[in-house]
Amino acid sequence: MPQQKITHLCLVKITMELDPRFAQSLVDIVAAELNKNVNITNNHGVIIASFSKERVSHIHEAAARMLTSGPIREFSVTTNDESRLKGVRQGFNVPIMFGDGCVGVIGVTGVPDTAAPYARLAAKFVEAALESNARQEKLVRALKEKEELQSILLNKIISVQEEERKKISRELHDETSQALTSIIVGLRVLSEHVQSEGEREKILEMRDLAVKTLEDVHHLAVQLRPALLDDLGLVAATQKYIENYSRQYNIPLELNVLNLSRERFRPEIEITLYRILQEALTNIAKHASATQVMVTLKKQRTKLILIIKDNGMGFNADILSGVGSDTCLGIHGMHERIALLSGEFYIDSAEGEGTVITVEIPLKRHKKAESGLGQAH
Template identity: 45%
Template sequence: MKNFSRLTLYHKILLLALSMLALLGILLGLLLWNSLYDLTGQQLDQRGMEVTRHIASLSADHVLTDSRYSLHELISETRKNNTDVSYVVVQDAKQGVLAHTFSQGVPRGLMQANPGIGSSVSIVRLNTSEGMVRDILAPIEQGEVGYVRVGLLEDPMRGQIAAHLRNLILATLAVCLLAALLAANLASRIASPITQLALSADQISRGQLNVQVPARSHDEVGLLAKAFGQMAQSLSRTNVERDRLLTELARKERLRKVLLNKVLSAQEDERKRISRELHDETGQALTSLLVSMRMLADRTTDAQQREILLGARDLAANTLRDIRDLAVELRPPVLDDLGLLPAVRKYLTQFEQRHGILVSFTAIDGRVHGPTAMALYRILQEGLTNIIRHADAQSVEITIDIRENHIELIISDDGKGFIVKSLDHTRKDNRLGLYGMRERAALLGGTLTISSAPQKGTVITVVVPNPREE
């Protein structure tokens, strides 16, 4: 059965057709053999009775006149004229032998093999040295005068049957051969379109959607081929439309990145401008105000007024310090002057002092400037802001690994963590801090991954290409 399943459809159909033809031929041969065998047996019995009765009718007078010479002439002539007659024996009413055609006497036991009863014809099949013989015993004058026993050979008639059967078998084989050729042609007509469909399906699976599937007939296979061709054309049109949409989507994605880069660049430029104005103009104005208030406090003689002026001066000094911190946070000058690592160290020192969270910083020395440094600095700022807002952490570990081909930033905390899949809900709630970090990394051609679980803390890993200076 396994070997049958490995055959092609053509060979399966052909094998089934040949098997059915062979089975039909065998059954037909057996049926014909049995039918001819039975018919031949009936014909032999009929012929034997005719010969025996003919001899009985001719030998009655010879038996009554006891003319044994005439009886011998009669049975000898009968045996000579009928080649299928093996022997003839004439008996009297008491089963005594009056004449026979045996050259060496009547074989022992022949009379007992078919003793005969009354006036009816008795037929017994005997196995002799000449083959199967039908021993036919017929009475003469109802058995009152005697009996005639004739041995009729079966082989001549069987030989004729075998010859006819051989001719029939040859004719059957010829018909089976013709039927096999027709079955092979039919199998080819059925299997060829299906094989073509299989080849076309294989070509389509490899992306060759312009394949043509010919429909050579109007039967079910032809309808299947037509439907298959229509499906291939539909897939081709769908792929063309898909490619067009993908091209348009890629174009819009490139445009989105360009616009996002411009937005972030404009944002950084605006932060730089505001930082400079806060540091220069607002800072200088507050410094002048502090000097003026100090001078007024030194000149006044009223202790109450002096206390008020000194309190206002301290408030202005605190405001000046906060403005300067804000200006640095908006655009740290050290980031432009010294690069990423010094800016991060300074920011982490201020972060630890301001929020009371233990910060561990590990970095491999290297210089990172430009957009990459700014993006990583902003990602770090946003990550630490999220820790303050949501993590309830006691310590933070920051690692910056500057390699030849890439830069890796790792932000790890021991906070309460969260289920990463819940980020979809935070996005719906417009809490876009993590998504902004991911967008910044993607704009640099990098990735941002998040690993977290409830009460297990959070690890944010950012990997971006290292823009090595030529």
């Protein structure tokens, strides 16, 4: 391409805001393709991007006058215009059309007849770039809206699940447990009024079975929704769960609580950390063959941190990309819950070296957590 021409591009924003960084990227591309100087102005005719950096903030009067004088059209800059107008050079100028109107002007300096093809080519390129950028922004917005809708839906699902768990837990505790307690008392009284030793033994066996059933119902109610979590908070519920877990599975478990006492947090934070603790410890009991577990729950400035470490067999972290096991599904569920609260979730594991799960949840409320999960309390 001949070297004597100097391309002058000026794009003035009319129906859209032109980001200076985006404008500079267009300047660099067009200038490299045409090997010319390129400038872009805003809707006041002030240059906001230029291949010749010293021209930034200068006014291009010809473009500004055309855009405010009436019909949008191609126009030439003569040598006479160059001498009497500020910031212009002889050449040919082409409007850039985008959307419903004109968003700028491209000017190529030189003899107008020679400069015209370059100006029109540059205008088409910039129009294509703007169209592409607009389509990309539209896709990004659509994807963001989809992700937000998915988060809201998942939030609502978790909220409904927690409310249903809470309802069933209360029914088991208030109705089923009381009914079983009445049966146990009745069987004990009945055993005292029978004459046959054999009949008394059968009644006592039935009483023992009812006691065992009552214990199972109580355990199920706690698993569904511990009353301590609602009444006393995360620390008390964690301490009680770990005590029962260690006794049930006969696994030594150490709990470290730092910078916390009976402090309460938003319900969605407390139930999320409690569910993650449940899921992680259940996975350890089922799959890890661990002989020692350490749980740390601490507050660190503006976030809560939960760390669960075991000395079990560990696993290859690459399997987390699949969904072929209950363990992967459980970990995926943990990750989804944490993501709703804008938290962080890390797993460090290797075969034969145990596993460390770290969860960090910010205490500051986030939009994702306001759409339903906060109601599950």
